Amino acid sequence: MIDPEVPERSRKLLQEHPEALHPPGTLLRKPRFGGRTWRDLGMCLLHAPGWALLPAVMGSFHRGGVQVFGFLAQAGVICAGGLAVYTGTSLLSVAPAGAAVAAGVMFGLCGEGEAARLGRTLRDRYVRPEDLGDSEVDLLHRAGSAVAAVLGSEVNRAGLLDDVRNTVTLPAQVWEIAQTLAQVDALRREHEAVPDRRDPRIAVMLHAQGEALALATASVTRRVGALEDYAVQVVAADDALRRWETAQRLSTRSDAYRELLARTVRDELAVTQIEGLTEDARRIEEALLSSVDQARRSGLRLVVPVKEAS
Numbered sequence: 001m002i003d004p005e006v007p008e009r010s011r012k013l014l015q016e017h018p019e020a021l022h023p024p025g026t027l028l029r030k031p032r033f034g035g036r037t038w039r040d041l042g043m044c045l046l047h048a049p050g051w052a053l054l055p056a057v058m059g060s061f062h063r064g065g066v067q068v069f070g071f072l073a074q075a076g077v078i079c080a081g082g083l084a085v086y087t088g089t090s091l092l093s094v095a096p097a098g099a100a101v102a103a104g105v106m107f108g109l110c111g112e113g114e115a116a117r118l119g120r121t122l123r124d125r126y127v128r129p130e131d132l133g134d135s136e137v138d139l140l141h142r143a144g145s146a147v148a149a150v151l152g153s154e155v156n157r158a159g160l161l162d163d164v165r166n167t168v169t170l171p172a173q174v175w176e177i178a179q180t181l182a183q184v185d186a187l188r189r190e191h192e193a194v195p196d197r198r199d200p201r202i203a204v205m206l207h208a209q210g211e212a213l214a215l216a217t218a219s220v221t222r223r224v225g226a227l228e229d230y231a232v233q234v235v236a237a238d239d240a241l242r243r244w245e246t247a248q249r250l251s252t253r254s255d256a257y258r259e260l261l262a263r264t265v266r267d268e269l270a271v272t273q274i275e276g277l278t279e280d281a282r283r284i285e286e287a288l289l290s291s292v293d294q295a296r297r298s299g300l301r302l303v304v305p306v307k308e309a310s
Contacts, residue, residue: 035112
């Protein structure tokens with residue numbers, strides 16, 4: 001956990017290089033010669049000829065800007081070599097100067113990096129979870145999760161909450177909780193390491209200190225609980241917002257549903273008309289069948305007398 005008041009670039013750099021963070025109680029001093037060592041000097045002298053003559057090859061072992069620089073420097077070396085040949089200058093007389101320049105540049109880039117410098121100078125502006133006890137880590141995780149839930153909520157992004165205060169105040173709350181937990185953890189470790197605990201006077205003092213630790217832990221626990229209650233309310237507000245948005249989307253489709261109902265009414269009228277036509281057709285069909293039957297009956301009546309007459 002890093003103090004939110006640390007500039008964003010520095011905070012991001014420390015987050016990307018957790019190895020640069022130091023545990024509490026570490027004696028940190030500014031390194032001599034900017035952190036450069038004799039080993040750095042030896043490595044620079046070893047690699048200098050390669051950078052002077054074949055910077056593209058040396059740069060290929062790196063990535064990003066160093067690799068690009070290697071190719072550009074190689075073009076410069078080729079041009080310098082061509083110029084030396086044109087002027088009749090020996091390459092062996094130019095190479096040592098190039099190697100010296102390369103060694104100087106590399107040695108200047110050695111030493112304490114920016115992340116290491118920030119980790120040293122900002123030692124009191126961060127708390128490492130691995131330096132805390134399990135209970136303190138749990139409280140810090142709960143506080144961070146609650147704040148993340150609030151800041152990542154839909155109602156916060158929509159500006160329905162006090163987003164400015166949330167953005168500034170909530171990270172500051174978590175940082176204060178982290179500081180308190182770090183202090184509680186350090187004092188608890190110190191309290192547990194006190195010898196001669198059976199001595200009555202020491203026992204009385206330890207009891208008072210233990211009560212102070214318990215009160216501090218209870219206080220920060222209530223603070224974490226308040227953040228979690230806030231997060232629960234925000235989650236409920238998110239649910240309400242989603243329901244409201246759903247209702248709004250449905251309301252925008254009311255015209256379509258009204259049109260559908262109108263079509264339904266027209267369909268019912270059409271069904272009535274169709275049913276009427278169907279009934280007419282059925283009656284016509286029945287009349288036709290009746291007529292055919294009557295005709296057949298009439299035909300039969302005509303056939304029988306003819307047979308009898310014959």
